[in-house]
Amino acid sequence: MDESLPAVDPAVAATADDIAEMEIRGAATIADAAAEALARQAAQSDVDSPSAFRQQLRAAAKTLYETRPTAVSLPNALRYVLRGMSGETVSELRASIIARAEEFQHDLTQAQSKLGEVGSNRLRDGDVVMTHCHSTDALSCLEAALEDGKELEAIVKETRPRKQGYITAGRLRELGVPVTLIVDNAARRYLDRADHVLVGADSIAADGSVINKIGTSGLAVNARERGVPVMVAAQTIKLHPDTMTGHTVEIEMRDELEVLTDNERAAIGDEQAGEGLTVENPAFDVTPPRYVDAIVTERGQFPPESVVTLMRELFGESTGEPWEP
Numbered sequence: 001m002d003e004s005l006p007a008v009d010p011a012v013a014a015t016a017d018d019i020a021e022m023e024i025r026g027a028a029t030i031a032d033a034a035a036e037a038l039a040r041q042a043a044q045s046d047v048d049s050p051s052a053f054r055q056q057l058r059a060a061a062k063t064l065y066e067t068r069p070t071a072v073s074l075p076n077a078l079r080y081v082l083r084g085m086s087g088e089t090v091s092e093l094r095a096s097i098i099a100r101a102e103e104f105q106h107d108l109t110q111a112q113s114k115l116g117e118v119g120s121n122r123l124r125d126g127d128v129v130m131t132h133c134h135s136t137d138a139l140s141c142l143e144a145a146l147e148d149g150k151e152l153e154a155i156v157k158e159t160r161p162r163k164q165g166y167i168t169a170g171r172l173r174e175l176g177v178p179v180t181l182i183v184d185n186a187a188r189r190y191l192d193r194a195d196h197v198l199v200g201a202d203s204i205a206a207d208g209s210v211i212n213k214i215g216t217s218g219l220a221v222n223a224r225e226r227g228v229p230v231m232v233a234a235q236t237i238k239l240h241p242d243t244m245t246g247h248t249v250e251i252e253m254r255d256e257l258e259v260l261t262d263n264e265r266a267a268i269g270d271e272q273a274g275e276g277l278t279v280e281n282p283a284f285d286v287t288p289p290r291y292v293d294a295i296v297t298e299r300g301q302f303p304p305e306s307v308v309t310l311m312r313e314l315f316g317e318s319t320g321e322p323w324e325p
């Protein structure tokens with residue numbers, strides 16, 4: 001955090017902590033929480049000059065931005081809200097941020113339900129869908145198909161190390177969908193029974209690569225080999241505008257304790273981290289576009305290679321840091 005920036009509201013700091021610790025997780029949910037936090041910052045601010053207010057909002061955006069690097073929905077949300085900041089007085093600025101954050105949250109919900117309808121059209125009655133991780137965009141497709149009266153079954157990958165597959169399994173059971181939970185290593189075997197692989201995305205690059213939970217790329221390669229189509233459900237806030245100018249998406253590396261506890265390390269015979277046994281814990285991976293059949297958005301479905309056109313239309317050519325005017 002830049003020392004010259006003002007302190008942020010405790011509610012913003014708490015949201016940032018929750019995102020970093022994955023109490024708030026999943027790209028769309030993170031974006032929603034970030035917009036909400038900016039609105040809180042605006043509502044709670046007690047500064048009396050417009051420039052101090054703007055500085056505070058920038059500081060809040062930076063605090064939120066620095067939590068997790070991979071899901072582009074976070075900077076896209078921050079940018080959207082901050083670009084709506086307008087007015088001459090603090091109260092005008094405050095009102096503009098609160099209204100813009102509300103608009104963003106509303107659009108996010110709308111986009112997810114529209115996307116669900118698009119994705120649902122790819123699913124037929126009786127289909128078996130294999131999922132990875134927990135994606136609200138992916139679930140929206142399944143929910144829409146169920147609302148249309150289609151019967152579905154799910155094969156849910158556990159998704160080590162954080163086991164977000166449990167959240168997916170729980171939600172699908174609430175919806176009455178029969179669920180088979182499998183360990184990640186069993187995916188290829190169970191692809192024989194699947195009609196679709198359905199995943200979400202944290203970011204989509206200009207070449208159509210999909211950045212999503214670690215294990216997505218291996219699943220997609222296996223699905224291609226087995227002839228099972230791979231569908232990615234991703235609202236357009238998952239499009240990563242910086243990749244149009246050649247930037248790559250940073251893959252978050254998480255704490256090794258998510259993979260190996262101290263006791264487990266000791267059982268292997270290694271007493272202390274950093275003494276010969278290295279644990280790597282990348283949270284995401286990159287699936288090349290050739291393994292993806294369709295990217296389903298609120299604007300329709302696209303072959304991955306064509307998303308760049310949509311990206312240009314929505315974001316223009318360049319973006320900059322979210323807090324830059």
Ligand SMILES: O=C(COP(=O)(O)O)[C@H](O)[C@H](O)COP(=O)(O)O
Pocket residue numbers: 025026027028029071132133134135136137138164199200201202212213233283
């Ligand atoms: O990879 C994950 C979550 O990773 P983590 O658990 O590490 O945040 C999800 O597939 C995407 O974020 C899409 O989710 P959504 O569709 O809800 O935006």
